[in-house]
Amino acid sequence: MPSADVYGDEERDVNYEVTIVREGRGGWVYYREDEATLPFDWDITSDGFEVYLPPSAEWDDFCKQNNATQCVDKRHQIVERLAEEVRRKKAKKAKVTIDDRGISFSFEGDWLHSLVSWIFGV
DSSP states (O other), X not given: OEEEEEETTEEEEEEEEEEEEEETTEEEEEEEETTEEEEEEEEEETTEEEEEOOOXXXXXXXXXXXXXXXXXXOXXXXXXXXXXXXXXXXXXXXXXXXXXXXXXXXXXXXXXXXXXHHHHTO
């Protein structure tokens, strides 16, 4: 998905794509920018799901290990894009929380979540 990002007073076009793949109770979220791809594990939680992130201190090494050197020093922008795209594609009504370890998508308080919790005692 093409997007315009603002860096200081400069604006440049950044082509990126977020793809969500399900495998069992979780799966992968892939962030693609130009020729680079970063994989992020996700899993279902008791009130929604979580996309796991490498801690800030390990971000640059994570990017280099995945041959995504253009993503070094861009953690904040990439995490914001991940949160926005995953919410748009899979969790429009979720409460989104971002911390150093991941992005949480919570449906707690949603009537369907409450019903499922009541039925299954979760």
